[in-house]
Amino acid sequence: MTATRAAARRLGAGLVVLWVAATAAYLALLAAPGDTVDTIVGDGADTPQIRAQIITEWGLDRPAIVQYLDYLLRLVNGDLGRSYLLQRPVAEVIGEQIAPTLTLAVAAAGLGVLLALLIAVATAGDRRPWLRRASSGVELLLVSTPPFLIGIVLLSVLSFRYGLFPVSGDQGIGALVLPAVTLALPIAGLLAQVLRDGIDRALDEPFVLTARSRGVRERTVLLRHALRHALLPAVTLAGWLFGILLGGAVIVEQVFGRPGLGQVTLTAVTSKDMPVVLAVVTLSAAVYVVVNTAADLTYLLVDPRLRRS
């Protein structure tokens, strides 16, 4: 019973975050300098007809509170509005670009997690201090280097000099490698540090001593016992991971000439296509909430102690 209540509370919190994000984006639209119609028109064609259309579609002639509630109602119904710059529904614009970004994000996240696991397991403990120091240095470098630079360096060497991968295009998996690696490296850098710290802490726990004293092999101790304990703090980073992926995708898609949401977002921001910006902000918040709520609910399943707290 308490478990259901805890789950409900977390779902509720997720909805509140979503509502706050949508409201903040909406307030930003209203607070932008100039008339709201001006802001929505952005760089699009600006005529009395289009202005009239915007006023009707956004109901700008009604009281502010009605407009706001109507905006929320439309969001709930999945109506993301219309881009006057592109002359198309926002849902359509985003819909056709979401697949490439998802592909990139999943590939990068998978690669990042895999790399982090390998690095952490190889360098945890105090077996090879030199390797550990070298690895820490590289991780720090990866975390602190902008993805833009990583992308350009990878392209210059692997694509432009040695021609191993195409810069962009629909050449299938080959064109996905460099963008995914570019995004995966900073993720791997940070996750590896967190994982290694976790493993190190776990290795100091009494149960490890017990395991060792039972004669369990060191590798098994590491993989079966210590790593499992280190995974929880890493899962906590899921939300952060998502932020890196979305922010990174904007830059990586730009550098590599890949289609995707990042491109849509960048174009929308630079050309002041407010309906698209609003939709992207709300959508990002929604994904963030879903990822974090899912992580929280996973804890509840994994760790019985949390259900009571």
Add this chain to the structure above:
Amino acid sequence: MPSNRSRTLAAAALAPLLAVIAGCSTGTTPAVEAAGQPRSGGTLTWAVETEPITLNPHQYAQAKARLLVWNTFESLLTYDKQGKLVPWLATGWQAAPDGLSYTLTLRDGVTFTDGTPFDSAAVKANIDKLREPGYAPGVAAVQLRNLKAVEAVDPRTVRLTLTAPDVLILDFLASPQGAQVSPKSLREAKNLKAGGVDVVGTGPFVLDRYVPGQELHYRRNAGYDWAPPTATHTGLAYLDGITYRFLKESAVRVGALTSGQVQLVEGVPATDQPLVTGNRALRLTRELNSGSAYSYYFNTSHAPFDDLRVRQAFREAVDVDTVLKSVYRDTATRAWSVISPSSPLYDKSVEGGYSGDAAKANTLLDQAGWATRDADGFRVKDGKRLTVRLVQSAPFVRDRRDVLAQAVQAAVKQSAGIDLKVSLVDQGTALEAFERNEYEVFDNSRADTDAGAALNLLLHSKGGINRTRVNDPRIDQLLESGQATADPTKRAGVYADLQQQVIAEQALVLPLYAPADQIAASTSVGGVRFEPTAGVPASAYDLWISK
């Protein structure tokens, strides 16, 4: 309408800018093609900087989309190298003596790539569509402002009737917005305003694939046989197909070119040019854009620029050559007029009219009453500092125009004690400053083929972006007569008078540089050229690739 849209145009036109190493070819067709004789066949990949907002030519608003538009669409007229209008889908045109109607005869045997024949009904369908409320409001309100009626006299003859003489209607007929779209597309296209594979024209190529965010692919139009006289060949396009890939980062475009992943790129900034010029397998070409030069417009509606002497002093306080050199190395072309030096309407006699003479600037300011200086070295009058504000809208700042502004700022401070305050803001804030008249300097350039169209917006008292706020009957009259005069010599005379007024007499602007476009290409590619008059990269029709 115009302010937003025209700024978009201007900025889009300039996006690539600048540059180019001294000594590279500026001619449109090199005497000897490294690629040898033209040959048919093969495909090319071209990396472009900008993805078009729309592929429908009627909705065209980005100079960087022109090279794509003309692959699939064609207009009734076009410009030759001398800036003269010549036939394209129309074989000729006749203006009525009163200038109130134009009769065009259409080429025979032209078909849209969906099989629809091209005839007077098609032309009428296009123009009617353009005037439909909400479809292309900018075109209807500006370019077709004086159009009264369009009439299909017979299948090969169209007549346009005007409410007032307007030679700019011919510029419209040569513009992407005046390009002919299949009437079937106009009726049935899934998303007409965004364009796409189902919005077709009569051009030498057919758009057969569009992957948003990634690339456009065109295949040869197998039935094409109506090239304009400005093309270097006739009949089918040489290439079987061409792919345009969107690569927004210049370093990536150039890298893709040097590694042979693409054969052509446009938009090569100064910093990347040594990579191209230092590579024997590549060639760099550039051309100045037409339209209006990048200039600072002085707001004459209030102090201090309501005083002619202060405007003159500001111009004298800037050594434009030195400033351009420090910002763009030796790659920018100095402008002396609001009109680009590549335009047929350019008046060469305005050159050298002011000289970056600091002593003169100081004398002028002394005379204007700004005789004392404050502790920071800025000039003061009645306890007020000589401050002028330049408001730049961030999305439109290209070609390092923010850096250019800093260089001008330093120059006017050092040589004359003028305080130029530069603020880089979002577009809403910029528009608000313009509406509230809280600025003294406005920066702009436009890429119209006919500079008259740009000047109507910028300098007419009722112009959509008249940010000098000049309200001078002489200037209005010159602009109106420029729009109504058909004779090219008389017309050039009118605009020469106008430039004298604006630059020499009234010092309304400080022209800075003439925007340019660049193409870097593999030497295996032949037929690289720029569109005459517009000065932007031409369509792929004349391109070929050697074996």
